[in-house]
Amino acid sequence: MNAHSSPTLWNRLVLWYHQMGSPPYFYAFAGRWRPWFIAATLITAVIGLYGGLLLAPADYQQGDAYRIIFIHVPCAWMSLFTYAFMAGCGLVGLVWRVKLAEILAMESAPIGAAFTFVTLVTGSLWGKPMWGAWWTWDARLTSELVLLFLYLGVIGLYHAFEDTRQGARAAAFLALIGVVNLPIVHYSVVWWNTLHQGTTVRLFGPSRITWSMLWPLLTMALSTHLYLGWSLLGRARVALLELEGGKDWARAIALEDAPHG
Amino acid sequence: MNPRPSPAAATLLEVRELAFARRDEPVFGPLNFDLAGGEIGLIEGDNGSGKTTLLRILAGLLRASSGSARVDGLAPGDPAAAGMALLLGHQLGLKADLGVRENLAVAAGLYGQREGCGITDTITEVGLDGYADVPVRQLSAGQKKRAALARLRLLPARLWLLDEPFANLDRAGIALVNRLLDVHVAGHGAALVTTHGAVSFRDHATRRIALS
Amino acid sequence: MSAPSARTGYVAVLRRDLLLAWRRRGEAALPVLYALIVATLFPFALGPEGALLSRIAAGVVLVTVLLAMLLSLDGLFRPDWEDGSLEQLLLAPQPLGLLLAAKILAHWLTTALPLLLASPLLAAMLHLPTAVLPVLMAALVLATPLMSLLGALVVALTVGTRRSGMLLALMLLPLMVPVVIFAAGAVSAAQQGLPFIAPLAWLGAALVLALVLAPAACAAALRIALDA
Structure with missing residues (x-):
């Protein structure tokens, strides 16, 4: 029975993949799903923030200051997740020249850069009470800063080309170089840190985080993923319309949305 | 037939x-x-x-x-x-700071030479005798074109x-x-x-x- | 018919680029001049105390040399692209990576080598302890080819765009961070009397890896950027 059902599932996946490659289909699909994404984002964010800011106990060392992790840590995770997503889409775009993959890669870059920026800002806000300074050359923060430069490089290169698709392909290649580079940067920064600073305050030691802190954190992580989905689908829709502006389906949508009369 | x-x-x-x-x-x-x-x-x-x-x-x-x-x-x-195949486009692919002879030598190093074609003979053939060692930037537009034509003659495409x-x-x-x-x-x-x-x-x- | 070979192509490109640099040797001196200016400004900004200067000397020389190389990178492919000779490299029977390796070697010889020769002077101006100078030079000998190789890889992606020096710096910075860390790490370890071989060995390993991979990656980048 399994032998019978798996090909159909596979066929459905293949069909879905091909449908997704078609711009009008993706445009409609994204339009249908966006409201669900934003609704789920808001619900999970409210639950997560309520759990993190009100229900979770204060830290015995840091008091309430630690509560910024409910923003900081999910954003830090997302900064990496979005990069991986961007590089993955970029690879698909480079190898198979899939237009939609190129668009998704390039449209996720600004979102990832925003996550990285929020991570840096909340990190330095947290750093002030922790280290007594807005900025410390902590290995994680420094790697995050380099990640921001990687994002900005990808965005900058994409916009430096006059031909959007050519720019997307070049920027995707840069993103892939970054995939190789980022771990090297991280470990070299860690090594550099031990060389120069002896010991730094460890934000997450081996100490276990309690469940009452963990579940709001995970809920917030879910919320940021959903936000990425909402934001990316919206951006991709706009980019797709721009790229396909001359096509009939895009014209039809423009006419539909135009004020009548 | x-x-x-x-x-x-x-x-x-x-x-x-x-x-x-x-x-x-x-x-x-x-x-x-x-x-x-x-x-x-x-x-x-x-x-x-x-x-x-x-x-x-x-x-x-x-x-x-x-x-x-x-x-x-x-x-x-x-x-x-x-x-x-050899393409001669709007951009002639000549380095302005090199002479005609030097430009042709680079092309020959990359693509090889047609049998029985020498760089000096080719330069004579396109009418650039006496300009072989003048930097390309000092040549007129027509002379530059001739230098690019010499590459056509020289390479075995x-x-x-x-x-x-x-x-x-x-x-x-x-x-x-x-x-x-x-x-x-x-x-x-x-x-x-x-x-x-x-x-x-x-x-x-x-x-x-x-x-x- | 004399058949082209990998060797004749490599030699032709290397010879061409060296000849071009020689014809414009005034421009080749500019990075050295730039490095000299930057190194001169530091004592004015920080004060002339020898102890402070000797502590930062190695880092300043390193960063200055790498920035001076960054300035010259835009000229690696852009002139060739503008006059159409890059197309001749793309269409040549030799592997593109090999021809680009020749260009990168020529770039290193014409910009990094003069900077290397000038760096003992820069180090002396900043009171670097003489005993540490060999370590700094070793770090530079390993770091500058890495800069040429990684820089070529990044600048290949910007061929075909509007001129963008700032973008190049932004794209190159993440790649340069580990190089700077290990090169400066070696010198500062030597200055503190600690063993400095390990960071140099890491740099060397990275250089070998880049020598093997970067030209081919650079070729791929160039083909992507020019859509060939």
Whole structure:
């Protein structure tokens, strides 16, 4: 029975993949799903923030200051997740020249850069009470800063080309170089840190985080993923319309949305 | 009738259903034509009809949107086909700070030399005697063009892709291009030429390809 | 008919680029001049105390040399692209990576080598302890080819765009961070009397890896950027 059902599932996946490659289909699909994404984002964010800011106990060392992790840590995770997503889409775009993959890669870059920026800002806000300074050359923060430069490089290169698709392909290649580079940067920064600073305050030691802190954190992580989905689908829709502006389906949508009369 | 096909009759360029679109806007095609050794093809079309684009695709610098092209049986851009076709475009590919001789030596180092062709002889042939060691930046536009034509003569490519070869040339220069083409064709080479000037050239072409 | 070979192509490109640099040797002196200016400004900004300067000397020389190389990177492919000779490299029968390796070697010889020769002077101006100078030079000998290789890889992606020096710096910075860390780490370890071989060995390993991979990656980047 399994032998019978798996090909159909596979066929459905293949069909879905091909449908997704078609711009009008993706445009409609994204339009249908966006409201669900934003609704789920808001619900999970409210639950997560309520759990993190009100229900979770204060830290015995840091008091309430630690509560910024409910923003900081999910954003830090997302900064990496979005990069991986961007590089993955970029690879698909480079190898198979899939237009939609190129668009998704390039449209996720600004979102990832925003996550990285929020991570840096909340990190330095947290750093002030922790280290007594807005900025410390902590290995994680420094790697995050380099990640921001990687994002900005990808965005900058994409916009430096006059031909959007050519720019997307070049920027995707840069993103892939970054995939190789980022771990090297991280470990070299860690090594550099031990060389120069002896010991730094460890934000997450081996100490276990309690469940009452963990579940709001995970809920917030879910919320940021959903936000990425909402934001990316919206951006991709706009980019797709721009790229396909001359096509009939895009014209039809423009006419539909135009004020009548 | 010839009992066996001469090498001149062998098809050098084979274009099948070749089309190109920029940002999904069709530029030309689908095109179908063959070019055998000993033939000269004239590409006709208005400004913006994709003449230069077609030559760049055949040279392997651009990717066609659909269809195929074969240069001596190989796809353009295939490493095994490298050097088979030679493109002379609007940018002549000459380093302005080097002399004609030095420029030709670089090209010969990359692509090799045609049998029985020396750099000095080639320079004489295109009428640049006495300018062999003058930096290219000091040459006139027509002389630069002649220096680029010398590269055509020197390198062993069998298919020439010439984009507006008559531009910037005087009467003697136009005669030179036609003479070079005659020699090339006599040696079983083939050429694709775009031009909107030099009307007399039309009689030269053995085949016409219209882009619209 | 003399057949082209990998060797004749490599030699032709290397010879061409060296000849071009020689014809414009005034321009080749500019990075050295730039490095000299930057190194001169530091004592004015920080004060002339020898102890402070000697502590930062190695880092300043390193960063200055790398920035001076960054300035020259835009000229690696852009002139060739503008006059059409890059197309001749793309269409040549030799592997593109090999020809680009020749260009990168020529770039290193014409910009990094003069900077290397000038760096003992820069180090002396900043009171670097003489005993540490060999370590700094070793770090530079390993770091500058890395800069040429990684820089070529990044600058290949910007061929075909509008001129963009700032973008180049932004794209190159993440790649340069580990190089700077290990090169400076070696020198500062030597200055503190600690073993400095390990960071140099890491740099060397990275250089070998880049020598093997970067030219081919650079070729791929160039083909992507020019859509060939």
